[in-house]
Amino acid sequence: MSLFPTDDPDKVPFAGILPAAPRPFVLGNGEGEKSLVFDQLFTILLTGDETEDQYGAFTMQGRKGDRIPAHLHKAAHEIFYVVDGEISVWMDDAADHHSKTTLVTGDFAYVPAGTVHAFQIHNSTKVFGVGTAGFERFFHAMGQQTDLTEPQGVYVPSFEVMRAAGEKYDTVFMPEFQFRD
Template structure:
């Protein structure tokens, strides 16, 4: 299978009335200014069985990057997907997560990361992950992408992942289009 080409999609700051921001208005300053968040005070959404908390968005960084945490218990591998424009990384704060990456050419890997380990996923790389035990991951990526988690998730105030929220395919497809992400559930990793 030939590598997918990068698609031109604008990943700039979204307007104040963007539906992925409105439910969270006032949590982050929405401008490049100093601020402090206490533990659990960011914008939180449940996606599948994972709790994503946005700590910093493109609004606060002049469209440079966004940052988040993801907390989850042991679970199934998430569907393979590719971000056409977003570079992202995983830093394991605590726990264990397996990460699959495939450039659809020469690079194919499955790596299990533990506390203190780091993985970088450039735009255009098919990837997936599986939480192996209770884990907290710090992540960052290209500005604007961070609210992808709100677009496919369910807003929550929970401090820890609780329950499961499975978005319907239409929601996933719309979020994928908006945030330049292609879901590839039939993709076969070489593991």
């Protein structure tokens, strides 16, 4: 049973890019469902539709920028694997884990559901991510559909769009949260 909407309208504009069923397929370099969120390009490579609601996979590419606001995903687990570049990840589980770690090419981080986290890109960086099935559409709900192959420009969603995406994908934005740096 899916944790996120199975009749998700955020996938409608992307129909036909991925098979939407658990069958073999190949994507070429730069292919996938793409959305610009702030100054980062998210490319969805695999969704819950293809994995029978097990997981989704995506890449995030960006250039040096500010730290994104603290947030947590109530139901989604998320990983960061740095394909190329450097990114700092802050994590706070409200119990005994409080960290800021700078990840470089080849490094990996796991963010369990319910963990407050944020990240900041330090130079041109590409991250491979995997999350709980359905969560990958969060980036479409927040972003603007694009055909870009490299991050260019900036798309800032309105507060209403961010709030609606957060509610739909069980994400809580916490801009006032203070990490222990």
